Amino acid sequence: MNSYEQLLLRHCQESDELIVLTAENRGHLRNVPPLLGNRFIDVGIAEQTMIGMAAGMAVRGRTVVTHALAAFLTMRAFEFIRDDVGIPNASVLMVGMVPGLLSDGNGPTHQAIEDVAIMRGIPNIGVFCPMDIDEFVEGMDYLITDGKPYYVRYIGLPPVAAHTEPFLPGVAEVLHGNDISSPDVTILSYGFMCRIALSIIPLLESKNIRVRLVNMRTLKPIDEWRIRHELEDAQVVVTLEDHLLTGGLYSIVGEVLLRNHIPEHASVFPIALSSWFKPGRLQEVLAYEGLDPVALASRIETFFSTHIKESVVHE
Amino acid sequence: MKTLDISSLQRTSIHVREHILRMSTNGGAFTGASLSCADLLVYLYKSFLRVDPASVGNDARDLLLLSKGHDVPALYGVFAELGFIDPDRLANHLSTRDSIYWHPNREIPGVEFHSGSLGHLLSVGIGMAIDARMRKLASRVVVVVGDGELNEGSIWEACLTAAAHKVDNLIVVVDRNGFQANMRTEELIPLEPIADKFRAFGWLVHEADGHDYDDLHQTFSSLLLGCGKPNVVIAMTQRGKGVPSIAERADRWFCDFSLREVVELVDELNGRSTAELSSDTLVVR
Numbered sequence A: 001m002n003s004y005e006q007l008l009l010r011h012c013q014e015s016d017e018l019i020v021l022t023a024e025n026r027g028h029l030r031n032v033p034p035l036l037g038n039r040f041i042d043v044g045i046a047e048q049t050m051i052g053m054a055a056g057m058a059v060r061g062r063t064v065v066t067h068a069l070a071a072f073l074t075m076r077a078f079e080f081i082r083d084d085v086g087i088p089n090a091s092v093l094m095v096g097m098v099p100g101l102l103s104d105g106n107g108p109t110h111q112a113i114e115d116v117a118i119m120r121g122i123p124n125i126g127v128f129c130p131m132d133i134d135e136f137v138e139g140m141d142y143l144i145t146d147g148k149p150y151y152v153r154y155i156g157l158p159p160v161a162a163h164t165e166p167f168l169p170g171v172a173e174v175l176h177g178n179d180i181s182s183p184d185v186t187i188l189s190y191g192f193m194c195r196i197a198l199s200i201i202p203l204l205e206s207k208n209i210r211v212r213l214v215n216m217r218t219l220k221p222i223d224e225w226r227i228r229h230e231l232e233d234a235q236v237v238v239t240l241e242d243h244l245l246t247g248g249l250y251s252i253v254g255e256v257l258l259r260n261h262i263p264e265h266a267s268v269f270p271i272a273l274s275s276w277f278k279p280g281r282l283q284e285v286l287a288y289e290g291l292d293p294v295a296l297a298s299r300i301e302t303f304f305s306t307h308i309k310e311s312v313v314h315e
Numbered sequence B: 001m002k003t004l005d006i007s008s009l010q011r012t013s014i015h016v017r018e019h020i021l022r023m024s025t026n027g028g029a030f031t032g033a034s035l036s037c038a039d040l041l042v043y044l045y046k047s048f049l050r051v052d053p054a055s056v057g058n059d060a061r062d063l064l065l066l067s068k069g070h071d072v073p074a075l076y077g078v079f080a081e082l083g084f085i086d087p088d089r090l091a092n093h094l095s096t097r098d099s100i101y102w103h104p105n106r107e108i109p110g111v112e113f114h115s116g117s118l119g120h121l122l123s124v125g126i127g128m129a130i131d132a133r134m135r136k137l138a139s140r141v142v143v144v145v146g147d148g149e150l151n152e153g154s155i156w157e158a159c160l161t162a163a164a165h166k167v168d169n170l171i172v173v174v175d176r177n178g179f180q181a182n183m184r185t186e187e188l189i190p191l192e193p194i195a196d197k198f199r200a201f202g203w204l205v206h207e208a209d210g211h212d213y214d215d216l217h218q219t220f221s222s223l224l225l226g227c228g229k230p231n232v233v234i235a236m237t238q239r240g241k242g243v244p245s246i247a248e249r250a251d252r253w254f255c256d257f258s259l260r261e262v263v264e265l266v267d268e269l270n271g272r273s274t275a276e277l278s279s280d281t282l283v284v285r
């Protein structure tokens, strides 16, 4: 049994009110159906029905954790999420499988790369994008207890770095460079790309570029203090995400800039998807899309060398 | 089962229809669709459902969901007559000082779930019915859907799931008034044979005259709840029922009458005279 299955089992044992639903997406839950009994329901390939059912259960007092492929969950069932979970602020967690680049070889139909944009647009619904199974399980533990509706980008990969902060919605964690002041580059990222970012750091540091890496964790609520701080502290801020440019972290940073009237000297370099990505084995996709560590380090270095604040100021 | 007092049901249904007509002005309402399900809702709330203003917070109450939410004037008319809400509130229709607008919402006591977008509340009802079953509550969940609403794929997706999970404390009522927004259903997206469709999806199918209280009572008394299958009642109704000037009129789906017309329509409803209608027929809303 994996750690997520253990978490679901523990919460089901602790509370009679937790229900687990899936739209025939059982890969990461395969051991729990017999253990959860009638509190595990597979609705079949029916994402809309699953969300409507979850909402009906939630207004009757349940907390419901739902599972489906991220693309179908957020887009096939979008209106059900908006109307039936969003409007009543229903206690439903929506776990989207293989989000972003993790859909690797499936092709564009399965690529959830606008999920953050559309989910954060719904009032009441939060967005959590963990970078490894430990962060996912810790966050789900918090959110199941909390009971507010959230969309969660699932990730089952093992940790590649130690987390520095306990999970809290709206609080980012600094994974690297907390001890340096005024870094040359701050990378803001989340989810799978945060893992890649860790591999970029030594490449940039070998070029004497001082780097800070921030894992945003939740994109809604967003850690606005952290974004403002990095915009003022770092020479260059990079947003790195496996999401379309529109509506994701880069857009969020733009909103923070405007809201706080601090665009004067901010240099923000967005690294995101401009369209559907080339399907294939994940490592090959990264290389094809210029998202492998070497390519990313080179892109960031080039941006940094032409956008350091002093040069802007002296213009 | 509550006892059947037909003259009381009929009196209430007249009052409910008067409420519907009085809400069909100063901004308007979906009058025709409301009138078609008025008798159904009167019957269900007075003679079938185990819920009243005193028990509206009880966990074991029966739950009615109005999936075709645009006929909410009929529901609020029933709520006003049965004491769920103060009848004076209906005069607040479309006023921002209250929450009485074209679709149901949970600000109104008695509303179990909001609606508006079609094809949602069958799945919500399945969730509620399974929840009640897990809690070993006797609650029955009734979901009222329109016939036009059966165009939505989500209805049939949910029908499969309900049958698969043997949701046998769930009752769907189809308000079969023969119309969708602007046209007869059979002229746009033919639905017949509806009964066979539900049967093929694994449901127990019942048919009733949606304006005949005896027939409704017989039908709802013969539902086989708890037998492993969901039940559906196809209630044959007439859009605009009770008000001949707008009955069966494709262009009287949404109505925004003048105050004079409302007075005349209430007279017509009570068999005193025929209304003379001059307000615009609103085809699309």
Ligand SMILES: [Mg+2]
Pocket: B146, B147, B148, B175, B176, B177, B178, B179, B180
């Ligand atoms: Mg109809």
